[in-house]
Each structure stands twice: as C-alpha cells, then as structure tokens.
Amino acid sequence: MRWWMERVSWVRRRTPKGDWDISLVPIRQRHMGTDFAHRVTADMAESVRRKGGRFQLETEVTDLSLADDGGFLVETTGGRIHARFLLACPGREGAHWLRETVGALGVRTGYGAIDIGCRVEVASSVYEELTSVLYDPKLVFVTPTHQDRTRTFCTNPGGRVRVEEHRGFRLVNGDALKAEKTANTNFAILNTVTMTEPLQDTAEMGRQVARFANFWGGGNSLVVQRLGDLLAGRRSKPETFFDAELGFDKLVPTLPPGPGVTPGDISFAYPGRIVRNLQESLELLTRVIPGVAHPSTTIYVPEIKFYDIRYPTSDDLETNLPGLFVAGDGAGKSRGIVGAAVNGIMAAKGILRAAGQAEREG
Incomplete structure (x- = not known):
C-alpha cells in the first residue's frame, strides 16, 4: 500500500x-489555488496566441445557425463568426441556453x-x-x-x-x-x-x-x-x-x-x-x-x-450534427476542471481528424 x-x-x-x-x-x-490558476491559464492563452489563435473575451454568443456551406454561423456581441467546425463548451452557466439553441438545429440531447x-x-x-x-x-x-x-x-x-x-x-x-x-x-x-x-x-x-x-x-x-x-x-x-x-x-x-x-x-x-x-x-x-x-x-x-444535460456523441465528442462538438461540464461530459480539460483534447483531436477527412474528400 x-x-x-x-x-x-x-x-x-x-x-x-x-x-x-x-x-x-x-x-x-x-492544489493550484484560485490565485495561481490565473497564472496557468494566462500562460496557456499566451501559448495559443503565439500559434496564431485569437480570443474574444467578454463576448456573448447570442445565436447559432447553420450556414449554407454546411458550417456554422455564430452570432456574438462582437459580430458574426463563420466556422466549419464548432466546439461548444458552455460550462454549467450556459448549459440550458446551449440545449435550447442546438435543439432547434436537430441536435439530440437527453437528461442525466x-x-x-x-x-x-x-x-x-x-x-x-x-x-x-x-x-x-x-x-x-x-x-x-x-x-x-x-x-x-x-x-x-x-x-x-x-x-x-x-x-x-x-x-x-x-x-x-x-x-x-x-x-x-x-x-x-x-x-x-x-x-x-x-x-x-x-x-x-x-x-x-x-x-x-x-x-x-x-x-x-x-x-x-x-x-x-x-x-x-x-x-x-x-x-x-x-x-x-x-x-x-x-x-x-x-x-x-x-x-x-x-x-x-x-x-x-x-x-x-x-x-x-x-x-x-x-x-x-x-x-x-x-x-x-x-x-x-x-x-x-x-x-x-448543472451537468445533467446529456449529448449522445462519438468517441471524439461529435454530436449527431456533423461538425458540432461538445465538451465540459455543461455538456454532461465531465464533472470538474481536469475532466473538462481532457474533453478539450479529445474534441481537438476529433476536429483535426474530421478536417483532414474533409480535405481529402474535397
């Protein structure tokens, strides 16, 4: 022992x-602590920026719809975003809103x-x-x-x-x-x-x-x-x-x-x-x-x-709506920050595979 x-x-x-x-x-x-966690997330954000990533903080997503080309149109308080693939991680606060929004697009959900x-x-x-x-x-x-x-x-x-x-x-x-x-x-x-x-x-x-x-x-x-x-x-x-x-x-x-x-x-x-x-x-x-x-x-x-909403997904966390991935507590895929982080890695790998397949077929 x-x-x-x-x-x-x-x-x-x-x-x-x-x-x-x-x-x-x-x-x-x-234990990292709430105070030290900010330093870690800031370092992670800077790493993403160095690789060309862009953040829109303090920006509310107000609507989500399907684009004519099969992608997604994301309406935000900072403008419209077009995305071929979308990873939705609403957290517990946004779980109810996401369920109502993607449900209108035909995404299957359940209750846990x-x-x-x-x-x-x-x-x-x-x-x-x-x-x-x-x-x-x-x-x-x-x-x-x-x-x-x-x-x-x-x-x-x-x-x-x-x-x-x-x-x-x-x-x-x-x-x-x-x-x-x-x-x-x-x-x-x-x-x-x-x-x-x-x-x-x-x-x-x-x-x-x-x-x-x-x-x-x-x-x-x-x-x-x-x-x-x-x-x-x-x-x-x-x-x-x-x-x-x-x-x-x-x-x-x-x-x-x-x-x-x-x-x-x-x-x-x-x-x-x-x-x-x-x-x-x-x-x-x-x-x-x-x-x-x-x-x-x-x-x-x-x-x-609030992590009770369930989304049936593939092993890569892709929903029944092609191109839409979900992760984190608000999607019922984790119960804490560590599990949510693992979810993000799983979904990212899934998006890369889907993008590679789309490129080969296109």
Whole structure:
C-alpha cells in the first residue's frame, strides 16, 4: 500500500465495511489555488496566441445557425463568426441556453442526474487530520432512510465560501487561494437526483429548486443555517447567529450573514427528501470526523451542479450534427476542471481528424 494510503487507513478503520454506509475514495491531488490558476491559464492563452489563435473575451454568443456551406454561423456581441467546425463548451452557466439553441438545429440531447446539496463550513482544525493527507477527500454515503447516494465534493482547506451568480438565481460555492489561507475549511455535500416519470428535465428542476431556495432567503439570496439550529429543528436568526451560549461564536464564517446571505432554515428552502439526505450524510460524517458535529458548523444552500444535460456523441465528442462538438461540464461530459480539460483534447483531436477527412474528400 502506498504511503499516503497508509496515512488515511484510520478512515477505513472508522468505517468498517458493511457496518456503516460511508466509504473513502482515496486519490492523489495537487492544489493550484484560485490565485495561481490565473497564472496557468494566462500562460496557456499566451501559448495559443503565439500559434496564431485569437480570443474574444467578454463576448456573448447570442445565436447559432447553420450556414449554407454546411458550417456554422455564430452570432456574438462582437459580430458574426463563420466556422466549419464548432466546439461548444458552455460550462454549467450556459448549459440550458446551449440545449435550447442546438435543439432547434436537430441536435439530440437527453437528461442525466443532477447534484443538489449544501456547502458546509467548519474550522480548519476539524478537517486537518484528513486534508493534511488528501487535499480534497472524497467520501461517499448511502443515506439510511432513503438509501440515496450522496458525496463530499470540492473541499477547500483554508478556503472561502463564495456567492455564484447565475441568470435568475444565486448559488453557493467555495474556493481556496494558494498564498492566503483562512481559519476555515469548506466542502460540499451533494445529493445525486435522477428523474423518470412524470418529469425528466433535471436541469429545469434544479433551476426551480435554486429559485425557491433564494425565495426563502428573502429574494435573490442564499440561506445560511448553523448546524445546531438545524439539528434542533429551528431556523437561524440574525440576532442569535453568533450566540455564545449556543456555541455559535466558535466559528466565524467566511461568508457571514449580510446582503445576499440570509439566516434561515434549509428545511423550508429544499425538498424534504434532500434535506433528510443531507442531514443524515452529516451525521455519518461525524462518525469519522467528530468535530463536524459542533453546533457552530455552518451550512449554506443552494449548491447545485448543472451537468445533467446529456449529448449522445462519438468517441471524439461529435454530436449527431456533423461538425458540432461538445465538451465540459455543461455538456454532461465531465464533472470538474481536469475532466473538462481532457474533453478539450479529445474534441481537438476529433476536429483535426474530421478536417483532414474533409480535405481529402474535397
């Protein structure tokens, strides 16, 4: 067993197989940090420019249509672009727009699972035993009541909880800097949701859940709740959010109550089954990391990952519409930045092959 597996063997001892519905998926990772990631992407962009590539930043794509020559016409706020081949990587924010736009061109799409959950913030010391070995530990749960699958995601030791702006609603997310650390660690617990009858559109379901959660925040706002309040069955309130008698003074959140962040009750903001799953996941997690159960632990909603739209494609990520390739989270082909990067390489190779074949046939 590798040395880093040995260092997390205590997790497996605390989660004996068959006794508890929780397991650790150990992987090796390197943390770049949000601040250093900008340097890497800037270097990549410069490399593309040196090879003749051109970027149109802060440019919105407003429409997409087919050209008479079989290519594509892309309407943007910076003008029209004609392309023989097109790679669409909409990200989670643009996933719904792309589905509606390419659907009108005859591109086949389907629905997959969506992840709906919460962002949890604890003191860094609580999670340090695990994050000192695994920067982003992956813990998978099977909830006792409904036998649903949940998991931890996007752990940020010494990180910050952030507001994520979308069209028509707000979500919560988290990140961490490499050069500057906070006293807290945040992570998501995500509940995987699938739908069959009578509804299948998980993307629209997620949008409705996000808007409803923002509604319970008093408008376009996140809902934040102390774990002590959640377990006691009461809503969090501004006047008691840092109450010392309740133990809430032990953790100062990196995203405290204020404009756009409202103390409340996630059991009103989310469907009951999801709330139950999240609460049971936290209870399972406290068996491995007892400090998570402190009353001051802070929970934010809504956190939703929109990568549920599915595009049937070739191995090169080409859709049923010749010349149109898709990649990334918003196209349902990845669940994170590393997978999305691999997607880009796969699609690029596919475009080169398609272009070479077209040249030979032309």
